[in-house]
Amino acid sequence: MSPSHAPAGQRRIDEFDVVAFDADDTLWRSQESFTNAESKFTELVGPYVPPGVDLDDALSAVxxxxxxxxxxxxxxxTLSMLRAALDVTEGSxxxxxxxxxxxxxxxxxxxPVRLLPHVPQVLAEVSAHCRVAMITKGxxxxxxxxxxxxGIEHHFSEIEIVLEKDAATYARVLKRIGVEPERFCMIGNSVRSDILPVMALGGHAVHIPYHLTWELEQVDDHDEDVSELASITEVPAWLGIA
Amino acid sequence: MSPSHAPAGQRRIDEFDVVAFDADDTLWRSQESFTNAESKFTELVGPYVPPGVDLDDALSAVxxxxxxxxxxxxxxxTLSMLRAALDVTEGSxxxxxxxxxxxxxxxxxxxPVRLLPHVPQVLAEVSAHCRVAMITKGxxxxxxxxxxxxGIEHHFSEIEIVLEKDAATYARVLKRIGVEPERFCMIGNSVRSDILPVMALGGHAVHIPYHLTWELEQVDDHDEDVSELASITEVPAWLGIA
Incomplete structure (x- = not known):
């Protein structure tokens, strides 16, 4: 860390035309609700499962x-939970x-949506300086x-809900919102979905890890040198606007 | 009908910058699969239902x-079928x-997708003269x-999958794809979703009825004078290109 509180790898906001945020587990909590649901699933279905079956593994496989x-x-x-419950209990x-x-x-x-701390303030600060987009899948x-x-919709000039966050999708979205990859910065919690495909296009990306990561979002090792911040509250300083 | 085979209310293709098609039951069959599923639902769940309960009504209500x-x-x-099955049988x-x-x-x-007859040829003809878009909800x-x-994706310059086909959504889509309402024509099977909201914006629309209409797509009487064609094969002639 630099002694001046400027986060490592700091950029200037005027390098970007669009700063985009992922939503689930970047702006608001999401993974907890799945994790809680998985616990309830285990509790509810567990009594009907033959010995030796790992319910978590069964649900992940489905x-x-x-x-x-x-x-x-x-x-x-929900459909996967139901299918797993029927399969694993053999219909019992x-x-x-x-x-x-x-x-x-x-x-x-x-x-109700549970925003992460300081999200509205950060969006207000960044959107005062450049176009702010939301790119989320689901x-x-x-x-x-x-x-x-x-309550934060008004901060976004573009909101894109996409099927899959791969390089082809980002290329299409960037074209649609009219920004060159080198003038675009994506901020999100998933290295697989928010960081690597954007960097593959020549764009910029900042990883803000969340304390939970869905198993299917986990990535193997990669060689990219990824900018990482501890919290969204560090974004304005990283962009040189705070 | 005019004696020259030109459909009533005929337009010229050069009046439009974009001609957009709905997809379900306009380009490919959709409602049959729901109707078949409802029959199977009734067959499967019927034996567990108390006398006097109308299963079709129960499913529609859910x-x-x-x-x-x-x-x-x-x-x-699928989730509605499951919920209705549990509710109506009181968990039995x-x-x-x-x-x-x-x-x-x-x-x-x-x-597999089941295209309606002559769809690829019609899309090829229309897309040779102007931009062709697909606007579908779901x-x-x-x-x-x-x-x-x-197998028809290549005919479309824009494909928009939207949550709801109301006037606000069409206004956003038309802005996004860069066309004025008066230079836009929507073609589809649902008066409620494809015709009235587009006409409300000052756009053009052609209704091609399908032999099945989902109960929730049915509209009450309206005062609009809606252009109607019997089949998608009449579209090129209606646009003056065949």
């Missing part, structure tokens, strides 16, 4: 198998447990609901 | 209640039936899968 068909998000996760899970799993999904879909109806009830 | 939370599409429909539906309902949803998500992962496996 999720991994389902993702190309059902995609990311709570509805897909009672209907009321199925009903409770459906309720878990519904309460995830309707839960379910269209749930992400839209979160955006519109978050 | 869908209507769920739509603001789960949105449009097969995943939402056996787990294997739940498994079969999940299988119905999955097979809908993975079913689930991001399922609609994307259909687009990429349809």
């Amino acid at each position: 999720e991994r198998a389902d993702i190309s068909v059902t995609g990311y998000g709570v509805k897909a996760f 899970v009672p209907a009321p447990v199925i009903g409770e799993l459906l309720d878990i999904g519904r309460s995830m879909l309707t839960a 379910d269209l109806v749930h992400q839209t609901r979160k955006v519109t009830t978050s | 869908e209507r209640a769920d739509i603001s939370v789960t949105g449009y599409g097969v995943k939402a429909f 539906v056996p787990a294997p039936v739940i498994g079969e309902l999940l299988d119905i949803g999955r097979s809908m998500l993975t079913a 689930d991001l992962v399922h609609q994307t899968r259909k687009v990429t496996t349809s």
